[in-house]
Amino acid sequence: MIYKVITKSEFRKFVSGLIRENQTIGPKLVDSDREGNPIYQFKEVNSFDEMDLDYTQADYSIKNFYLPFREELSRFDYSNSDWEQNIEYHVHPRVIVGVRACDINALTKLDKIFMKGNFPSPHYIARRKNTFLIGMDHEPLDDCFCKSLNQDVVRHGFNLYCTDIGKSYYLTINSSKAFNFLRNVKTSDPGKEDDRKYIERRKYLKKKFRTHVEVTGLPALMDIEFQSDVWKKWGDKCLNCGSCAMVCPTCYCHGVEENIEVNLKRSRKERVQYSCSIVDFAEVAGGHNFRPLKEDRLKYRFYHHYRGFAENADEQICVGCNRCGRACLAGINPRDVINDLRMESEE
Amino acid sequence: MKTDKVYKCEIINMIELTPMEKLFHLRILDPAERDLFSFRAGQFVMVEVPGFGEVPISLSSSPNNREFMELCIRKAGQTTNMLHKARIGSRVGIRGPFGTAFPMEQMVGHNLLLIAGGLGLAPLRAPIYWVTDHRSDYRDVHILYGTKEPWQMLFTYQYEEWERINHIRMLTIVEKGDENWKGNTGMITELFNDITIDPANTYAIVCGPPVMFKFVCNHMDNLGIPMNHMFVSLERRMHCGMGKCCRCMVGSTFTCVDGPVFDYWSVMNLKEAI
Ligand SMILES: Cc1cc2nc3c(=O)[nH]c(=O)nc-3n(C[C@H](O)[C@H](O)[C@H](O)COP(=O)(O)OP(=O)(O)OC[C@H]3O[C@@H](n4cnc5c(N)ncnc54)[C@H](O)[C@@H]3O)c2cc1C
Ligand code: SF4
Ligand code: SF4
Ligand code: FES
Numbered sequence: 001m002i003y004k005v006i007t008k009s010e011f012r013k014f015v016s017g018l019i020r021e022n023q024t025i026g027p028k029l030v031d032s033d034r035e036g037n038p039i040y041q042f043k044e045v046n047s048f049d050e051m052d053l054d055y056t057q058a059d060y061s062i063k064n065f066y067l068p069f070r071e072e073l074s075r076f077d078y079s080n081s082d083w084e085q086n087i088e089y090h091v092h093p094r095v096i097v098g099v100r101a102c103d104i105n106a107l108t109k110l111d112k113i114f115m116k117g118n119f120p121s122p123h124y125i126a127r128r129k130n131t132f133l134i135g136m137d138h139e140p141l142d143d144c145f146c147k148s149l150n151q152d153v154v155r156h157g158f159n160l161y162c163t164d165i166g167k168s169y170y171l172t173i174n175s176s177k178a179f180n181f182l183r184n185v186k187t188s189d190p191g192k193e194d195d196r197k198y199i200e201r202r203k204y205l206k207k208k209f210r211t212h213v214e215v216t217g218l219p220a221l222m223d224i225e226f227q228s229d230v231w232k233k234w235g236d237k238c239l240n241c242g243s244c245a246m247v248c249p250t251c252y253c254h255g256v257e258e259n260i261e262v263n264l265k266r267s268r269k270e271r272v273q274y275s276c277s278i279v280d281f282a283e284v285a286g287g288h289n290f291r292p293l294k295e296d297r298l299k300y301r302f303y304h305h306y307r308g309f310a311e312n313a314d315e316q317i318c319v320g321c322n323r324c325g326r327a328c329l330a331g332i333n334p335r336d337v338i339n340d341l342r343m344e345s346e347e
Numbered sequence: 348m349k350t351d352k353v354y355k356c357e358i359i360n361m362i363e364l365t366p367m368e369k370l371f372h373l374r375i376l377d378p379a380e381r382d383l384f385s386f387r388a389g390q391f392v393m394v395e396v397p398g399f400g401e402v403p404i405s406l407s408s409s410p411n412n413r414e415f416m417e418l419c420i421r422k423a424g425q426t427t428n429m430l431h432k433a434r435i436g437s438r439v440g441i442r443g444p445f446g447t448a449f450p451m452e453q454m455v456g457h458n459l460l461l462i463a464g465g466l467g468l469a470p471l472r473a474p475i476y477w478v479t480d481h482r483s484d485y486r487d488v489h490i491l492y493g494t495k496e497p498w499q500m501l502f503t504y505q506y507e508e509w510e511r512i513n514h515i516r517m518l519t520i521v522e523k524g525d526e527n528w529k530g531n532t533g534m535i536t537e538l539f540n541d542i543t544i545d546p547a548n549t550y551a552i553v554c555g556p557p558v559m560f561k562f563v564c565n566h567m568d569n570l571g572i573p574m575n576h577m578f579v580s581l582e583r584r585m586h587c588g589m590g591k592c593c594r595c596m597v598g599s600t601f602t603c604v605d606g607p608v609f610d611y612w613s614v615m616n617l618k619e620a621i
Pocket of ligand 2: 250334
């Protein structure tokens with residue numbers, strides 16, 4: 001890791017250069033909700049000013065730039081009574097600007113699933129390797145709890161990370177590509193004063209967190225409280241809409257679908273985002289459902305997030321952004337459910 | 348490795364076992380790919396019917412048979428219906444093999460109980476072939492097989508061979524007999540009354556519908572067979588077979604990569620398993 005300092009005006013020049021040369025995605029103000037709060041989304045941008053780097057939080061994370069809602073895995077071309085399978089990867093080198101720490105950490109968790117193990121996904125790897133990621137710190141919202149999960153700071157998974165120290169950004173450079181790109185603009189080595197400001201900023205951000213969710217011992221608690229009434233209490237409210245999973249930066253459950261094109265000359269095999277909250281997620285042929293009740297499905301989503309996932313059974317997959325809590329029409333959020341579970345076991 | 352690549356296969360034979368189940372003989376077309384393909388008893392493949400879907404199916408042939416593979420498929424929905432309509436010469440794809448296997452080496456020198464309910468005899472055929480190919484490695488071998496009704500019995504043409512040639516004792520039972528049925532009726536656990544076992548020196552493999560595991564494994568637990576000597580093959584919905592889609596997750600375990608074969612001790616400790 002190398003640290004540098006860049007003035008905000010020089011940073012603007014730097015990013016404008018990247019935008020000119022590459023497909024670039026950044027946070028944009030797209031609308032406002034009924035209470036007049038701004039709505040931000042990550043979208044393609046053509047100039048620096050289209051972005052609002054002070055955005056609070058985007059409703060959707062950048063997950064879908066790596067795991068599109070629907071993507072072609074392969075294609076079957078038919079001829080006579082035979083077929084050929086074709087696999088293609090479409091990769092555009094691109095830049096994403098202004099990604100928050102928790103969202104970068106969410107990607108690092110997805111990396112464990114889609115880049116490691118016996119069956120890495122070439123589609124995901126191609127997108128990950130060809131995306132230049134610029135992170136940026138921000139003041140947490142009142143309901144963010146990424147600090148509770150230790151996800152408010154980043155250590156890897158990005159090319160460049162910007163910490164706001166007033167007129168400049170304190171840059172954390174995490175790839176040779178970033179280092180090379182920065183040769184074209186003016187940066188300086190951090191001085192004593194920059195270091196002090198950087199540390200002040202980190203302390204300030206840490207203090208700003210309003211929400212704390214106690215997660216120590218949560219994996220064991222998930223096992224102990226497997227039969228708890230808390231699941232029924234919250235499960236009964238759940239609408240099985242899957243919104244929580246759609247906005248979550250780490251939810252990656254999906255389905256594989258095949259569709260024949262109308263001309264009957266080819267079919268496509270696609271990966272489609274899905275959610276374990278949806279009724280038929282675990283249903284098998286003959287109609288047997290391994291998770292028939294709403295509470296079974298709600299519990300499973302929490303179990304997967306907090307009990308541990310994939311190869312690393314001790315790592316929690318939630319990063320504490322609380323997007324799911326904000327998106328849920330039934331008012332279900334992880335903080336309340338976890339607190340209820342704790343009360344249940346500590347009574 | 349291209350993880351989405353399928354091996355193209357030709358259906359070289361189809362045998363109707365019951366009105367619901369057919370046995371398919373599939374041969375990988377490309378000889379080089381065929382040479383590369385090998386599997387262990389208990390593993391499964393994802394069978395691809397382009398345009399219709401991909402379904403997990405247990406390998407039901409001998410792991411020593413490198414010429415073709417046998418898959419016993421029940422008509423259960425969209426993709427399996429298409430398979431049942433296929434003809435000899437039709438081309439389907441497979442990915443795999445996937446999943447864990449029955450530890451046949453660990454069982455050497457012991458008595459074996461091979462227990463199946465209904466369609467469960469299909470995955471059980473791979474270990475049965477393994478045992479017949481290595482008969483002297485194992486001591487007493489029993490197959491206990493139960494179905495709801497007599498017409499549902501699979502592979503009836505092989506029982507005689509297993510008994511006389513391979514010295515495996517085969518016991519069958521149905522829940523409800525018909526006018527021709529002269530055998531046992533009742534639940535599969537009743538077959539334990541007809542055999543004597545030495546629990547400490549016995550390994551068991553159980554394949555069947557989810558409800559069966561609990562009863563059968565519980566029964567064997569009471570007989571004193573150690574939990575880590577019993578192996579079950581779990582069934583879940585599967586879409587990827589690669590530990591990615593999470594459709595097959597049980598607790599925090601993937602049935603497709605950590606299973607489908609689990610020992611009963613592990614299953615007991617898995618939330619949601621049975
Ligand atoms: C490890 C394993 C081994 C199996 N071995 C055999 C076998 O040897 N013979 C056999 O006849 N059947 C076997 N099955 C069950 C078989 O996979 C299902 O009957 C089949 O997937 C139904 O697919 P369908 O498209 O015809 O039905 P649909 O209901 O139309 O299924 C749609 C999709 O759901 C999924 N799905 C539905 N039911 C199941 C299910 N029970 N298990 C897993 N995925 C499902 C499939 O991925 C499929 O793409 C096995 C299942 C598993 C998990
Ligand atoms: S807080 Fe909710 S949306 Fe955010 S990572 Fe955790 S589960 Fe996903
Ligand atoms: S968003 Fe809320 S209501 Fe919808 S599935 Fe998730 S928890 Fe249930
Ligand atoms: S089938 Fe996709 S994770 Fe097991």
